[in-house]
Structure formats: C-alpha cells, structure tokens
Amino acid sequence: MNKTFKIYAFIFIIIMVILALFEVNKTEVTDWRKNFDVNEKSPFGLFVFNREVKGLFKDNLKKIDIAPYDYYGKNKKKPHNIVVVENEIDQESWNNIMDEVSKGSDAMLIVSKVPNNISDKIGYYSSQASFAESSVLKLTDKKYQNDFIKLDKFPSGIGFSYVKTDVEILGKTMDEENPDHANFIKAKYGKGNIYVHCEPLFLTNYYLLKPGNIKYAQNVFSYLPDRETLWFVESNTKESGSFMRFILSKPALKYAWWLLLGGLILFIFFNAKRKQRIVPIVEPLRNTSVDFVKSIGNLYLQEGDFHDMMAKKAHYFLNRIRIDLLIDTQNMDEEFIKKLHLKTGKTTEVISEAVELMKKGLDPYASVMKEDLARMNRLLDDILK
CATH class of the missing domain: 3.40.50.880 (Class I glutamine amidotransferase (GATase) domain)
Structure with missing residues (x-):
C-alpha cells in the first residue's frame, strides 16, 4: 500500500466520522410535503x-x-x-x-x-x-x-x-x-x-x-x-426491488454511499493521472496511390506497349483541355493550336509538335518508339503547367 493511498484512506475515514457525528446530533425534521405516496410514512403520505x-x-x-x-x-x-x-x-x-x-x-x-x-x-x-x-x-x-x-x-x-x-x-x-x-x-x-x-x-x-x-x-x-x-x-x-433500497431509504446510509462513490471516483481519477498507460505509436497511413501508379507504370514498361500509353496520355490531355480550358478537341487543326496558344501562353511550335505526337499516338497504325512517348509526355506536361 503506497503512501498516497494511505493519505486518501485517512482523509476518507475522518470525513466519515465527522458525518456520523453530525447525523447522531441531528434533530429529526418532519416532512410536511403533500406527497400522497402509498409507501410514505410521512404525515401527508398514504x-x-x-x-x-x-x-x-x-x-x-x-x-x-x-x-x-x-x-x-x-x-x-x-x-x-x-x-x-x-x-x-x-x-x-x-x-x-x-x-x-x-x-x-x-x-x-x-x-x-x-x-x-x-x-x-x-x-x-x-x-x-x-x-x-x-x-x-x-x-x-x-x-x-x-x-x-x-x-x-x-x-x-x-x-x-x-x-x-x-x-x-x-x-x-x-x-x-x-x-x-x-x-x-x-x-x-x-x-x-x-x-x-x-x-x-x-x-x-x-x-x-x-x-x-x-x-x-x-x-x-x-x-x-x-x-x-x-x-x-x-x-x-411502487416499492423498489433494488438491493440498494434499504441504503437509499436511510439518510445517513445514503450520504455515506454517495460519499464512498465520490471518494472512489476521486481516487481513480488521481491514480490514473499518475499512472497513465504508454501511448502506442501509430504509423501514418501509406499513400497507396503512389504504389499503384508505380505498379501500372512497371507493367506497361515490361510489356513495351508505348503506343497504348501514348494514346491514353493523349486522351487524358484532351479531356483536361475540354474541362479546364473549354476548347473543342474534335479537330486538332490550326484553329485548335491557336486557341490553345492563347489560353496557355505556350508557343505554337511547342503545341504543334505536341499535336503531331498525339495524332501519332491516336493512330492505331502508326509506328511509335519509346522516345516519342517520353517527348510527348514532357510537352503535354509543360503545356498544362
């Protein structure tokens, strides 16, 4: 038994003794409330x-x-x-x-x-x-x-x-x-x-x-x-069937019961504050999106299907242009290049080269190389910056 617990126990006993003395010397007070309760023995009970x-x-x-x-x-x-x-x-x-x-x-x-x-x-x-x-x-x-x-x-x-x-x-x-x-x-x-x-x-x-x-x-x-x-x-x-009925029906026992509960709550509170359990280290959630992109990239790299990757990149770029810049992408002609130049500020030479590479990627019969995919990817990313 540690020293702190002994102090709490001593204080609790002193308070109980003081309450007992007050209860012994307390004069009985008649309850004149009109309760009309069938279990009450007070003057105005039933x-x-x-x-x-x-x-x-x-x-x-x-x-x-x-x-x-x-x-x-x-x-x-x-x-x-x-x-x-x-x-x-x-x-x-x-x-x-x-x-x-x-x-x-x-x-x-x-x-x-x-x-x-x-x-x-x-x-x-x-x-x-x-x-x-x-x-x-x-x-x-x-x-x-x-x-x-x-x-x-x-x-x-x-x-x-x-x-x-x-x-x-x-x-x-x-x-x-x-x-x-x-x-x-x-x-x-x-x-x-x-x-x-x-x-x-x-x-x-x-x-x-x-x-x-x-x-x-x-x-x-x-x-x-x-x-x-x-x-x-x-x-x-109705008369309560709880085992606490007798204790709660007697004022002295009722006060002692609530005081006991209050003392236990205080003891648990202060004791728990001094002996707090170790807070576990929680690992942050991993960004699985990056892992997913790497896995898809490795899959395409192993397959060597640069043509399909160019087509998907071109479709994604054109979708962004339609949504963000509100430019019609049905015909990638001189008018399209001019509008894209005005809204992005990129040179017409860069946009024209990117358009040619996209047309190449969207042509199922065109022959593409790894270098074409890399070049188109850099150009499209630069245009969207």
Missing part, C-alpha cells in the same frame, strides 16, 4: 390508507400501477368502481375513465384538481381556495352528521365555485372564510356516476391515525356500490 384500503372495500379492491389508457387498452371490464387519489393522469387516460363511466361504472376522484374538460362534462366550474388555518369536512346526508373530520394542518381549503342544479352536493367544507363551501359532489354521466372530492388530505397518515377520522373515509367510499374496485396508483410509487 401508507395507512394503503394498508387499510382493502378492508374499506371488503377485499374487493385491485391496485393498478399503470395508466388507465394502457390498462383499458388491454382489458375489457364490466361495470366497476374506479378510484383515483391525487394522481397525475394524462388526458387520454381521463377520456378512458369517462368512457367507462358512461358504460355504467362509478368513478371516485379524490383530487385537488380535475381537467377543465372533465369538470365541464359533469357540471361544475373550477375550484376556489380558502386560506383559513383550519377547516371541517362534513357530509350533507343526515345519517353522517356526527361523522366529520377537522383539518388543522395545512388544509387546502379547495371547494367548487359553482355547481349546476343537476349535480348533487354530498359534502362541504366549513371554515371562517367559507362556512358553506361544497367540496364533495356526485354527477350523473351516461349510465354511471362520477364522485369528486377536492380535499384528498383526509386520506393521509396524519388524519387517518387520529381517533374517529377513519369513519369519515368509510362514509365517503360508502357511496360506491359493492363490486370490483380499481385503484389507479402512480407507477412511480
């Missing part, structure tokens, strides 16, 4: 409701952890109950729920906000909020008059600002600002009914654990008929 909900529905409840759009696309159901508790649902899924209700199902929506197109269909306008510090939830049915629930921690105070005459008011919120404010309604839709309760706090751990409050929840759900009930739960509320 852990208690999730544990007791099967009893409320006489074991006739089924939790669905996929969106209604996906579920109803794969399952055809007879009339049933639908429960939604403060769940982010997409518009297509809402349309599926409304379609099931129109066929005879009943939906219990315990949500603080419902899409406007849904509220328009069932007959109430957007909700309004009260800012009172406490409120009381009561049902309008006389047989439930003694079963109420007092919200003394962060009530939303949400209620319906306007309800149509054909919508039945089942419950109200009473506080200092609004002594008679509807918050639980029933609306007929097709062959079924939609129930909307706009204060989901009464189902959270904080209120269900208080004596007598469970009775109010039982009364609310008693409006649903005794049949199969589907509770659509957000998929991200």
Whole structure:
C-alpha cells in the first residue's frame, strides 16, 4: 500500500466520522410535503390508507400501477368502481375513465384538481381556495352528521365555485372564510356516476391515525356500490426491488454511499493521472496511390506497349483541355493550336509538335518508339503547367 493511498484512506475515514457525528446530533425534521405516496410514512403520505384500503372495500379492491389508457387498452371490464387519489393522469387516460363511466361504472376522484374538460362534462366550474388555518369536512346526508373530520394542518381549503342544479352536493367544507363551501359532489354521466372530492388530505397518515377520522373515509367510499374496485396508483410509487433500497431509504446510509462513490471516483481519477498507460505509436497511413501508379507504370514498361500509353496520355490531355480550358478537341487543326496558344501562353511550335505526337499516338497504325512517348509526355506536361 503506497503512501498516497494511505493519505486518501485517512482523509476518507475522518470525513466519515465527522458525518456520523453530525447525523447522531441531528434533530429529526418532519416532512410536511403533500406527497400522497402509498409507501410514505410521512404525515401527508398514504401508507395507512394503503394498508387499510382493502378492508374499506371488503377485499374487493385491485391496485393498478399503470395508466388507465394502457390498462383499458388491454382489458375489457364490466361495470366497476374506479378510484383515483391525487394522481397525475394524462388526458387520454381521463377520456378512458369517462368512457367507462358512461358504460355504467362509478368513478371516485379524490383530487385537488380535475381537467377543465372533465369538470365541464359533469357540471361544475373550477375550484376556489380558502386560506383559513383550519377547516371541517362534513357530509350533507343526515345519517353522517356526527361523522366529520377537522383539518388543522395545512388544509387546502379547495371547494367548487359553482355547481349546476343537476349535480348533487354530498359534502362541504366549513371554515371562517367559507362556512358553506361544497367540496364533495356526485354527477350523473351516461349510465354511471362520477364522485369528486377536492380535499384528498383526509386520506393521509396524519388524519387517518387520529381517533374517529377513519369513519369519515368509510362514509365517503360508502357511496360506491359493492363490486370490483380499481385503484389507479402512480407507477412511480411502487416499492423498489433494488438491493440498494434499504441504503437509499436511510439518510445517513445514503450520504455515506454517495460519499464512498465520490471518494472512489476521486481516487481513480488521481491514480490514473499518475499512472497513465504508454501511448502506442501509430504509423501514418501509406499513400497507396503512389504504389499503384508505380505498379501500372512497371507493367506497361515490361510489356513495351508505348503506343497504348501514348494514346491514353493523349486522351487524358484532351479531356483536361475540354474541362479546364473549354476548347473543342474534335479537330486538332490550326484553329485548335491557336486557341490553345492563347489560353496557355505556350508557343505554337511547342503545341504543334505536341499535336503531331498525339495524332501519332491516336493512330492505331502508326509506328511509335519509346522516345516519342517520353517527348510527348514532357510537352503535354509543360503545356498544362
């Protein structure tokens, strides 16, 4: 074990000890966020409701952890109950729920906000909020008059600002600002009914654990008929099956885990920087074009076919003249020589000699020699410079 590693290990241990001391002396802070998570034991989680909900529905409840759009696309159901508790649902899924209700199902929506197109269909306008510090939830049915629930921690105070005459008011919120404010309604839709309760706090751990409050929840759900009930739960509320679940669920272990990972990353970074592997020497790519030209040249040299080489050189030269200088090469006469002289600046004697050699190379019956090929090659290269 080298000296550097010992230093890193010592620093890591010191940091861990300091964090442990901070964790031991840290006071527990209550999480008052309204998370409505079925696995959360915080005051506004749904852990208690999730544990007791099967009893409320006489074991006739089924939790669905996929969106209604996906579920109803794969399952055809007879009339049933639908429960939604403060769940982010997409518009297509809402349309599926409304379609099931129109066929005879009943939906219990315990949500603080419902899409406007849904509220328009069932007959109430957007909700309004009260800012009172406490409120009381009561049902309008006389047989439930003694079963109420007092919200003394962060009530939303949400209620319906306007309800149509054909919508039945089942419950109200009473506080200092609004002594008679509807918050639980029933609306007929097709062959079924939609129930909307706009204060989901009464189902959270904080209120269900208080004596007598469970009775109010039982009364609310008693409006649903005794049949199969589907509770659509957000998929991200499912309990993780990862082996890291326990570590990440404990703040102290979670911080220690991230600190360990951070320390390992730093160690690997600094250690790799000191011990970088040897950079291999990469040979540059060879120019195979030169090798190819040499091979073709050697082939023609061995064959001794100077006539064919002169013809190919002449064709290549004339093609360049047509493309680069825009000169017609069909007739290599005096006019051609004059134009080439004007555009290249070469003497007419040099161009004339080159033209004669090209004609010789292009004549299949002419007799050529090695010296003719060499001379024509020099002249044509000189003209194109």
